[in-house]
Amino acid sequence: MTASIIDGKAHAAGLGERIAASVAALAGTAGTPPGLAVVLVGEDPASAVYVRNKGRTARGVGMASFEHVLPADTTQDALMKLIAELNADDAVDGILVQLPLPAHLDSLAVIDAIDPAKDVDGLHPLNAGRLASGLPGLVSCTPLGCLMLLRATRGDLSGLDAIVVGRSILVGKPVAQLLLAENCTVTLAHSRTRDLARKVAAADIVVAAVGQPEMVKGAWIKPGATVIDVGINRVERDGESVLVGDVEFGVASRTAGAITPVPGGVGPMTIMCLIHNTLVAAYRRRGLSVPRLW
Numbered sequence: 001m002t003a004s005i006i007d008g009k010a011h012a013a014g015l016g017e018r019i020a021a022s023v024a025a026l027a028g029t030a031g032t033p034p035g036l037a038v039v040l041v042g043e044d045p046a047s048a049v050y051v052r053n054k055g056r057t058a059r060g061v062g063m064a065s066f067e068h069v070l071p072a073d074t075t076q077d078a079l080m081k082l083i084a085e086l087n088a089d090d091a092v093d094g095i096l097v098q099l100p101l102p103a104h105l106d107s108l109a110v111i112d113a114i115d116p117a118k119d120v121d122g123l124h125p126l127n128a129g130r131l132a133s134g135l136p137g138l139v140s141c142t143p144l145g146c147l148m149l150l151r152a153t154r155g156d157l158s159g160l161d162a163i164v165v166g167r168s169i170l171v172g173k174p175v176a177q178l179l180l181a182e183n184c185t186v187t188l189a190h191s192r193t194r195d196l197a198r199k200v201a202a203a204d205i206v207v208a209a210v211g212q213p214e215m216v217k218g219a220w221i222k223p224g225a226t227v228i229d230v231g232i233n234r235v236e237r238d239g240e241s242v243l244v245g246d247v248e249f250g251v252a253s254r255t256a257g258a259i260t261p262v263p264g265g266v267g268p269m270t271i272m273c274l275i276h277n278t279l280v281a282a283y284r285r286r287g288l289s290v291p292r293l294w
């Protein structure tokens with residue numbers, strides 16, 4: 001079997017069109033477009049690219065974009081002051097602080113300071129808790145993107161066996177919660193999991209989010225399984241720098257039913273889900289019912 005390739009760019013573009021229509025509808029009803037504030041501290045080149053893309057994508061669907069670029073030596077107090085200003089600013093519906101922050105800053109305290117109603121990254125403990133409790137909130141972007149791709153590929157996920165490899169707060173834990181809410185039977189695997197190969201081989205859905213290049217071997221994949229690869233790892237191959245995921249794509253794509261590529265899989269969905277969450281936050285903040293776009 002040769003797997004079908006799940007095209008994250010095409011899915012993100014489709015979602016973007018539906019978001020743009022809802023932004024126009026909201027601006028027509030409420031007068032003001034949704035506003036997204038993105039905060040970057042320091043000069044990490046990859047983070048700077050992501051922040052630029054987020055601003056460009058927000059503007060592309062008709063949202064207002066506010067970009068705050070702070071020097072690498074920004075103090076915790078200065079960052080907290082900016083967050084307080086953004087919380088109070090009515091033109092701002094969504095706030096995102098690009099991670100990772102420089103080491104001297106306390107990321108958890110910063111995330112905790114964001115108004116949960118504007119936490120479009122879905123990382124505030126209140127939103128994480130709402131997800132775990134099955135209550136509506138804002139869901140973090142990469143996990144939401146994974147779920148959208150899975151629903152588009154497999155339809156109803158009820159009763160499927162899923163394994164999530166990696167237990168980070170940003171991806172692994174929320175993906176596991178989302179799949180549980182879809183009535184999957186979920187295994188959350190991590191660095192101490194015994195006999196990972198056997199557990200992966202039993203799964204209909206594999207979500208790999210370990211941050212280790214090609215750690216999930218292609219030979220482990222069950223024939224016909226759906227593989228969602230969250231990893232983005234830069235490695236040297238034949239003297240060239242290339243991006244690879246957390247799954248051994250070449251081998252896995254001969255067995256899986258469907259698989260996301262790296263690049264072009266989950267990554268583009270992460271940014272569009274941020275824009276989706278900003279739309280959701282804007283509708284909720286205006287007391288309007290949120291359109292279902294996926």
Ligand SMILES: Nc1nc2c(c(=O)[nH]1)N[C@@H](CN(C=O)c1ccc(C(=O)N[C@@H](CCC(=O)O)C(=O)O)cc1)CN2
Nearest residue numbers: 050097098099100121141142263264265267268270271
């Ligand atoms: N506050 C947050 N910080 C970070 C998040 C996040 O969701 N919230 N996620 C990542 C970075 N990230 C968005 O911020 C992100 C990473 C990768 C992509 C993407 O589209 N990748 C491309 C490949 C890019 C390349 O060529 O290097 C792809 O997979 O096709 C989008 C967003 C950490 N920080």
